[in-house]
Amino acid sequence: MLAVRALSVVLVLALAACGSPSAGWSAPRPAPSPVGRLDPGFLGPSGTPSPEGTVTPSPGSWDGVHPAPGYRVVLLTAGSDAPTRALVAAVQDWAAAEHVDLRTVTAAGHDDLVPAVTRALGLHGDLIVTAGNDLVDPLAVVTASHLDQPFLVVGAELAEPTANVTAVDWAGASYRGEGLGMSSTYDESSFTPARCSAAVRAGAAAVLTGLTGIVVWLRD
Template sequence: MRSRLVAVGALAALLLSGCGVSDDWSKPHPAPAAVGVLGQGFTSTPPTPEATITPRPGSWDGVHPAPGYRVVLLTAGDDAQTKTLMDAVKDWAEQEKVSLKVLSADDPAHHTDCIVDAMNLAPDLIITAGSELIDAVTVVTASHLDRQFLVLGAEVAEPTVNVTAANWTGATFRGAGLTTATDGDPASFTPARAAAAVRAGVASILSGLTGIVIRVP
């Protein structure tokens, strides 16, 4: 298996082989915090666990990560949908000056191992892109409630409090045996939707609304 770990944003770019890598975020950094608050229309009441909410477009724009925020983007697959999600995360990280590492899980037999490697980097948030990862995310996350995950363009069927999803109609893949023909529409993966999903998902997590599904237009 060959995987890539790339640090962008506040860190210099790295290229490493294997998904098990050493943690070079050695310096202390502040606990993750939100700068700003969610706007009117994000949600009228605190959502219940596993709820699906449809925020008003742009109601997440006022929330930003505080300086020093550390994110691992874990990807699987080389399809156009996954690339669109990856590009959206990288653009967001650059704009927000987030410290980002990209870990590519190329071997399906080792997806769970790569999720563990991502957790071992001790990021503030792990973002997953690629429907191939959903089953592994489902297996791993319930045993690691201290790690926050954001699933883009898909969702976990029964998320725990640490797994938040941001998607849209046509991007609701839920794992092997749980997905219908209408849950996946490659044409729905537009840069605008992917960008909105990243910002809405991160804003929700930073604001303490986790373990839910966020639907963007």
């Protein structure tokens, strides 16, 4: 009888593990539908943007959109500068508030940038969110070969993004890589906790509602 009970406990634990969020990371899956919808002020009168177009949403017009429970996000990060740290904190805070299943991949220096992107891809997340200007050029190399994987680049953008890459920028950010250099308006002090939080939430709302391959430009 004790042996039977012990076996039952083992089976229950095994089944629970199979149903856990972390167990679901073993393979790609259709992303779960979002909860809620965008306010009309997100797109404004122009309607759906063209590929690589830019939208300038009204502040807070993204607040009604949330990821479904168990949404899988990979935070891909490189660098230890203040803007990158602020973006990482914003992603972590958003994930905790929204009950997102978050995993982090950190590049260990310049030679690990492309391998770090590859490791992030291997996790099969519903979304990969990137933080750090050093990742822009490696992303430009890799993302076009993985069109089924959504990316959200926060505080920077790719010069020629494919439909799976969405970016969020504002005056003071907008690094584009590919030898284009830093924007003349780049300002580390613009990466405030409030701005970074808004960028993560606005960008995630765009991806969740299918507005991908665009730039979301935050107003001052």
